[in-house]
Amino acid sequence: MTDLTDIPTCGASLATERPAHRDANVLRWVAAYAASMVGDMVFYLALSWAAVQNGTPAQAGLVTAVSAVPRALLMLGGGVVADRFGPRKVVIGSDAVRCATVLAVAVLLFVTDPGLWLLALLAVVFGTVDALFLPAVGALPARITGKDQLARVQGMRGLAVRFAAVVGAPLGGLGVAVGGAAAAFALAGLLIAVSVPLLISVRMRELPPDDATGAPAAGEATAWRDLVGGLRYIRRHRVLGPLMVAIALGDLGFVGPLNVGLTLLADERGWGASGMGWVLAGFGTGAGVAALLLTVRGRLPRAGCVAAGAIIPGAAAIGALAQAPGLPVAVGTAVVVGLLTGLSGAMCGALLQTQADPAYLGRVTAVGGIVSLGIAPLSMPLSAAAIGVWGTGPVFAVSAGVCALGGVVALCAPGVRRAELPG
Numbered sequence: 001m002t003d004l005t006d007i008p009t010c011g012a013s014l015a016t017e018r019p020a021h022r023d024a025n026v027l028r029w030v031a032a033y034a035a036s037m038v039g040d041m042v043f044y045l046a047l048s049w050a051a052v053q054n055g056t057p058a059q060a061g062l063v064t065a066v067s068a069v070p071r072a073l074l075m076l077g078g079g080v081v082a083d084r085f086g087p088r089k090v091v092i093g094s095d096a097v098r099c100a101t102v103l104a105v106a107v108l109l110f111v112t113d114p115g116l117w118l119l120a121l122l123a124v125v126f127g128t129v130d131a132l133f134l135p136a137v138g139a140l141p142a143r144i145t146g147k148d149q150l151a152r153v154q155g156m157r158g159l160a161v162r163f164a165a166v167v168g169a170p171l172g173g174l175g176v177a178v179g180g181a182a183a184a185f186a187l188a189g190l191l192i193a194v195s196v197p198l199l200i201s202v203r204m205r206e207l208p209p210d211d212a213t214g215a216p217a218a219g220e221a222t223a224w225r226d227l228v229g230g231l232r233y234i235r236r237h238r239v240l241g242p243l244m245v246a247i248a249l250g251d252l253g254f255v256g257p258l259n260v261g262l263t264l265l266a267d268e269r270g271w272g273a274s275g276m277g278w279v280l281a282g283f284g285t286g287a288g289v290a291a292l293l294l295t296v297r298g299r300l301p302r303a304g305c306v307a308a309g310a311i312i313p314g315a316a317a318i319g320a321l322a323q324a325p326g327l328p329v330a331v332g333t334a335v336v337v338g339l340l341t342g343l344s345g346a347m348c349g350a351l352l353q354t355q356a357d358p359a360y361l362g363r364v365t366a367v368g369g370i371v372s373l374g375i376a377p378l379s380m381p382l383s384a385a386a387i388g389v390w391g392t393g394p395v396f397a398v399s400a401g402v403c404a405l406g407g408v409v410a411l412c413a414p415g416v417r418r419a420e421l422p423g
Contacts, residue, residue: 020149021156021295025203029144030153032198033137034160036095039191041168042175043102043126046184047119049176050109055116063119067127072370074131079366080226082136087143087362090136092199094129095192101125103189109182134373138365142358143204147422151350152298158291158346162284230363238415239304239355240364246410247348248371250311253403254341256383257318257396258283264384265322265392275327282331286338287345294346304419307347308410311403314340319400322392344407351419 020026044064051060082090105122108114141153171191175184234240266276300306317337324330349368356364379399386395410416 019298020145020152023145023149026145026149026153026156028198029140029202030156030160032195032202033157034163035191035198036098036137036195037160037164038168038171039098039102039188039195041164042172042184042191043188045169045172046176046181046188047123049184050181051116051119053181054113054119059116063116063123066120067123067130068373069127070124071127071130071134071373074128075135075366075369075373076227076230076363077223078131078133079135079230079363080223081132082139082362082365083230083359084223084226087136087139088199088202088204090132090362091140092196094133094136095196095199097129098126098133099189099192099196101129102185102192106182106185106189109180109185134369135362135366138369139358139361140202141353142361144202145205147354149298150353151300151303151347151421152295154346154350154353155291155294155296155298157349158342159288159295162288162291165284227363230360231367233357233360234364234367237355238413239351239419242409242413242416243307243348243351243355244367244371246308246311246406246413246416247368248375249406249409250315250341250344250348250403251372252375252379253315253399253401253406254318256379257321257399258337260380260384261387261392261396261399262321264387265396268392269327269330271327271330275330278327278331279321279334282334283338286335286340287342288338290339290342290346293343294350299421300347301420303347303351303421304410304416307344307351308407308416310340310344310347311407311410314344315400315404315407318403319397322396341403350421351416354421355419 048060048064051063054060055063078090101122105118108118141150141157145153171187172184175187179186234244262276262279266272266279269275271279294300314337317333317340321330321333321337324333352364352368353361383395383399386398
């Protein structure tokens, strides 16, 4: 199924000769990923700003949310495409399309004012291409380094995400301040463009024979059979199946409180926007420390137990956040939430990477992406409605219980509980 003709032969031990954080080939991939993620942050800020300037708040909300629909609906298909044709081709092609689309819209906004329809179309196209890009970028690490380095790469990827979150919003705001939405879109397109030559320069390694033949070659099976086969593979896997359930429960309990719930909590306690920013900064700091730990260490013993065990006290901290007597305590609690949930998330990601046959990694990544980007956001409006009825304390407590249930599911699954990272 995976097209290996686009993977140059670089020797059996391409990236295992040195740790991933000292491997120039891996660092090029991380740099490309970081540039693309910063571009994404700038893009979504520019899209929100342009939508607000061209329509009502309700219309702006619809435009900014519409990209999630094709991404959620088509991501499984994107995983099939990545596994069939090789993630390298798909990542480079989809990133190039993303870049060209955003730059084209920037030019149109410089010369005319096409209105909301263009922004909505841009959001749909961007979300559709993301459905290809995200599974493919998740399948790449197994082809640029050895399994013993995949946990470290996951930590490096987490650091790139944190970097994008810190840098992307100020850059987008600067672009809007200098030249409006058109300038911000142009900046986003240029940042994504930086990632394309970096991705082209990343060398791929040959998959081991067992991994390269983990599924039929393209043409031997229909795309539908590939899709069903991937889902069946995950369901029957002693680690991946229960791990996906644990990830889904963890995200469902986490996303609501740490997004809309935190906004309502800050308003209720009188912390204001700056206070909410401090709490979010605390969470980001904790999550960044967890990613850095995995980057430096490369491997933690008893990975399955760590992934499952960290989420339970992390969930308790989520519940405690709503009971914080003041802003300093809330910020400290948020650091704990970020550290524990960040550690659990990074370990879950590393286990997905190391436990899945690379021939299925596109589809495995796609299922994980649907859980995080498609199912979990559904908790946000439910959390907001529930807080309006019962208040922040009970809703944060229930969310913490759902999140902790993910850890319980993982601990009760022998495959997850005994899972180890290669070392």
